[in-house]
Amino acid sequence: MLEHSTFYIRDFYMIFVKRKIALKKTLFVLLLFVSILTHAQSVRKYSNEFMNIGVDAAALGMSNAVTASTGNVNSGYWNPAGLFRIEDSEASLMHASYFANIAQYDYAAYAKKIDDRSAWGISLIRFGVDDILNTTQLIDSQGNIDYNRISLFSTADYALTFSYARKSQLKEITYGVNAKVIRRIIGEFANSWGFGIDAGLQYQKDDWQFGIMVRDITTTYNVWAIDEDKFNEIKDAVEGQNQDLPEDTEITLPKAQLGIAKKFEFHYDYTLLAAVNLNMQFARTNDILASDAVSIDPAIGFEFGYTDLVFLRAGVGNFQNVVQLDGSTKVNFQPNIGLGFKYRGIQVDYALTDLGDQSAALYSNIFSVKVDLSIFR
Template identity: 65%
Template sequence: MKRLLTILLLTLCVNLSAQTLRKYSNEFMNIGVDAAALGMSNAVTAFSSDVNSGYWNPAGLVNMEDKQLALMHASYFANIANYDYAAFAMPLDHDSAIGISLIRFAVDDILNTTELIDSEGNINYDRISKFSTADYGVTFSYSRRLPIDGFNYGVNAKVIRRVIGKFANSWGFGLDAGVQFESKNNWKFGLMARDITTTFNAWSIDKEEFAKVQDAVEGQNQELPETTELTIPKLQFGIAKKFIYRHDFSILTEVDLNIRFEQNNDLISTSVASINPAFGFEVGYIDMVYLRGGVGNFQNELQIDNSEKIGFQPSIGIGFKYNCIQVDYAFTDIGDQSVALYSNVFSLKIDFDCFR
């Protein structure tokens, strides 16, 4: 119990930083959605053209022919944390489309033992309660074709809600922007700029509840943290092409570059920016069965002997589409190549075109 309270206190103090740019604030919005994309190591910025484009690149929404609905569920850290996603999008006309999506990343049923011992030193297990720490992200998307042939653009407006039980909560707001271009020989290019305005989060802390945590954990006398976060922008650039073989088989390949404006352990890192590549592919048969794979999250990992080793995160996935219903599965982090535990991800996509 003491360990859980220590973790909670440290979470509050780390998350609520002192009015500075937070490199990793709102990271739950960067995990990714759609098992098809996760099976390709998130390398879909250029090719994304369905309801999930609201997350990957809103410029792709304009390529939908009818309304679409998407759902996804994944469990992380040995089923301790649950990640859920739902999205809906629809075309307004031939040249524009809109969408909305919701992400929830949470750890539920955490034991709150701050009131386990009363003022007289008596232990009363009935005083134990449960709480959740949950992050919510709601995204409103708009996409439109440009007068230039092959160009689309899209924008996202994001509302962020983060809750740590009764101890603290925050509201945030940010903007994304994306473009896509398809050449005459079917090469596709995409650029997604996340948090272009630096996403803003304002925290509200319950001082009384926070004090209970401080009193419950020995030696923890941290000052009340400040309440403002700003998330720095990120860029994703992708190139993709789809090949058709004997009418029945298709091969989609894409290479993405994920760019952060910081120096870290990414494969390419400078004092100005770091670049992390990702590669994904999808083999399809008669537009019904899909096999996917990818490699990403390349990191320069320091070993015990001070040497460096390049770590990476592979992914595989399969998909099945019948009429307008598509079910996808992804298995990530095979072989423990990264510090995160492997996860099984399932998603469902429904295209309303069949119901017209």
């Protein structure tokens, strides 16, 4: 009896030590996060905004409420902890057009299981506007209009992300990190390099799923190189305008997403995934819940599935307080819908965003494809 009691005490002690170590690590990260926020209160609210558009038509159809439920190759963007759920290796592609096809958004990703405790992934995002007319030299030194002096240039933002996910010693918890390299180019006028880190965590208990994702947890620092000769061309194009060089550095503040999701099964053939996100920015914005410390934009998404073959999706998010011409305030929101098909490891998804034109954003047609590469073996 004494021997059994000794084993019980030892096991209890080991569990206590492991949980204490995990708690210390969590507290350390939270303290680091708070100190960063305190230090960064003076920087701009919006930077590298192309990184907040989203990827994967399946997630966009659910209004991005996938922080807790994501578990495929696209988890590198939504929550790197979800990469652990892939079974072998996966690849994903997405294309979307914005602003009446003026801007093109492209995304590609690959992820692979390392072993039964970890996985890794890589992804690339490009958001750009091509063939922009440069008319700064349209009028020559004699005051004559010369259309041959018009040139074309492109402006594009790139993000290369390396992701890693691992299962913790507590089997219900997985965590992941992203290392991001940001490249932004404005023709020959200016370009920048940036670097940032994201961190995510997921917890599963029975049919419930919980997740947290902190973007730019160390802040993302962009350094710009501006061609002064090209800038002088812009400065002289409109008298009295653009007389000073813009800032050559910018810092992206951290953002956090908290998510909860649950999947329901009906008669084995039908499923319903319900998910809620709280998207937080640590500054005052037009979000529906806003303060000087934090602003919160909720999002709700649903996915109805039939035999893991056909999926219907809907969601609503992007709740904003918008000031009208008469000075009153109106709450705008963005509804989305989506459709998906999955067959033998190949999944094709479609999303129509901003259904009904309830927000200031324009609707967009988004397509994506995801492939389980193990089917080729």
